[in-house]
Every structure is written in structure tokens, then in C-alpha cells.
Amino acid sequence: MxxxxxxxxxxxxxxxxxxxxxxxxxxxxxxxxxxxxxxxxxxxxxxxxxxxxxxxxxxxxxxxxxxxxxxxxxxxxxxxxxxxxAIEEKPNDAFEVRNFSTIVTGIDFQKMLDATILANGEMLEKKKVYGYTLLDSHKIIMDFQYNDFQKLYGSISERAFIFTNVSSGRSPMIAVKLAPIKPSLVAIHGLKKKDVDPLAIKIAEKDALPLLLLEGELPKIKETLSKY
Structure with a gap:
């Protein structure tokens, strides 16, 4: 079970x-x-x-x-x-973890992906990002393990969480809020700025987490990230 x-x-x-x-x-x-x-x-x-x-x-x-x-x-x-x-065990493909070969600051991360800053942009310069975790917001609902938060961070917690297939941004930020360990920043992908739930921004502001919006094509985003 x-x-x-x-x-x-x-x-x-x-x-x-x-x-x-x-x-x-x-x-x-x-x-x-x-x-x-x-x-x-x-x-x-x-x-x-x-x-x-x-x-x-x-x-x-x-x-x-x-x-x-x-x-x-x-x-x-x-x-x-x-x-x-009773359901059959399946491999977890809800997220993938990647590390950068060099240290990237939060502002570097934002600029390389031409991301829109939704919250706490002033904190980006001091944030260190050693990698990223790509999380499928739809699949993670089915496959996420509450006792496996550490797996989302790989070998280091100072990374970016990139949530894809996002409908409003609320659910990802609630999940991050409940997490025992916080990433350096959070980015959401799959919606327009006008569709971002204000609660997602409020949670980011309250928890002092930079929140970014990615509007480019996901394959292009992954290609850009692979260069670091």
C-alpha cells in the first residue's frame, strides 16, 4: 500500500x-x-x-x-x-534533478531564462543556485512521496524548483510552504502572468522565496539550463 x-x-x-x-x-x-x-x-x-x-x-x-x-x-x-x-507500483517520473557545473546566482538564473519576477526579486542577487529540480505539477500529485522530500534536492538544497504544467501557481507554492527544506527559488511554467493566483505570490512573499514565471517553450528552457 x-x-x-x-x-x-x-x-x-x-x-x-x-x-x-x-x-x-x-x-x-x-x-x-x-x-x-x-x-x-x-x-x-x-x-x-x-x-x-x-x-x-x-x-x-x-x-x-x-x-x-x-x-x-x-x-x-x-x-x-x-x-x-490496490494499485500497481510504477516508476516515479514526476520530477528530475539536475546539478549545474558552475555556481549560478538567482539573478543569473532569471536572466538566462528571461523569467518574469513575481516576488522577492531583490533577493535574487544573493541567492546561490547549484542546480534545478523539474517537477511536473500533474504527475507529482499522483507520485509524490511525503517522506521523500530530500530526493527533490539531490545532493544540495540550494537549487531552483521549476514546476511545469501549472494552472494557477497556488498548489506548487503550498507544497513548497509545507516542505521541511526550502529551495533557493521557485519558478512556475505553463501559464500567463495574468493567470497567476495572487495567493501563490503572497506565500512566496511571506516565506521570503523568489518566485519567477517562465513563459518560453520547455524544451528550450531545458536546453538553456543544460549549458550550465
Missing amino acids: EKLSRMIAGEILMAEDPGAAMKKWREIFDITQSDLAASMEITPSTISDYESNRRESPGIKVIKRFIETVMRIDKERGSPVLQKL
Whole structure:
């Protein structure tokens, strides 16, 4: 069930509405708020607050406990839902990690890709970028592993996260906000500036992360990055 655990975690982390995603999975497993709360040793009102977004989005530890609990309850019932949801393990192609052969500053990165600065441009000059991680926003929802954040950084955390197939920018920034380690900067690709969710920019500003918008063709972007 490891694949299923990763899928649920990724969906909650990347969801536009994490609370609604948690509620969906609780209902799929046919567990009441009271039963879930009792098993997690928290109050039903806490579960309700998460699901209605009255409480701050759940962190990795809460999501992990949530998944472990719904699966344990289902196993105690004879695993009716887990048997229906059993899925085949597949290679993770949601992201790829590349390192640069030279040190690149944030401003160098922005200029080489002719990126539009959405937030914290004044920080780019002091940011060091030793590589980048290309993340497919669609695939990562299915394949992301909540306990494998370190894999996204390769050998060093000072890198750029480039999210592709982005629809609004909100989900990638929520995922980065919840991450235990922050990249040097974040770039989003696949939309126009007018379509960027203001919340994505606010999260970047609050977390002091430079946020860039890439509007060129992805193969061309990768070709440019391969020169460094």
C-alpha cells in the first residue's frame, strides 16, 4: 500500500483545497470524523477545522498520521477499501534533478531564462543556485512521496524548483510552504502572468522565496539550463 500512501499524500499536499482532499479520502474510507479523531487521539472539532480550512493547512506529520490511521481502521475492518484501491507500483517520473557545473546566482538564473519576477526579486542577487529540480505539477500529485522530500534536492538544497504544467501557481507554492527544506527559488511554467493566483505570490512573499514565471517553450528552457 506504499504507492497508495504516496498518492494520497501527494494529492493532499498539492490540492488547491487540502481540507477538502482530506475529507474526500476520509469519506472514501467511510470513516466518521468522530472515529477518525478517536484513532488519531485528537478532537472531532480538529478534524472538522482541517476539513473546512478553519485551521492552517495540515503539515507533513499530520498528513502522515491521517493516512496511517485511515488505513489502519480499514485493515481492522478487513481491508474492503484498500483492496479496491490496490494499485500497481510504477516508476516515479514526476520530477528530475539536475546539478549545474558552475555556481549560478538567482539573478543569473532569471536572466538566462528571461523569467518574469513575481516576488522577492531583490533577493535574487544573493541567492546561490547549484542546480534545478523539474517537477511536473500533474504527475507529482499522483507520485509524490511525503517522506521523500530530500530526493527533490539531490545532493544540495540550494537549487531552483521549476514546476511545469501549472494552472494557477497556488498548489506548487503550498507544497513548497509545507516542505521541511526550502529551495533557493521557485519558478512556475505553463501559464500567463495574468493567470497567476495572487495567493501563490503572497506565500512566496511571506516565506521570503523568489518566485519567477517562465513563459518560453520547455524544451528550450531545458536546453538553456543544460549549458550550465
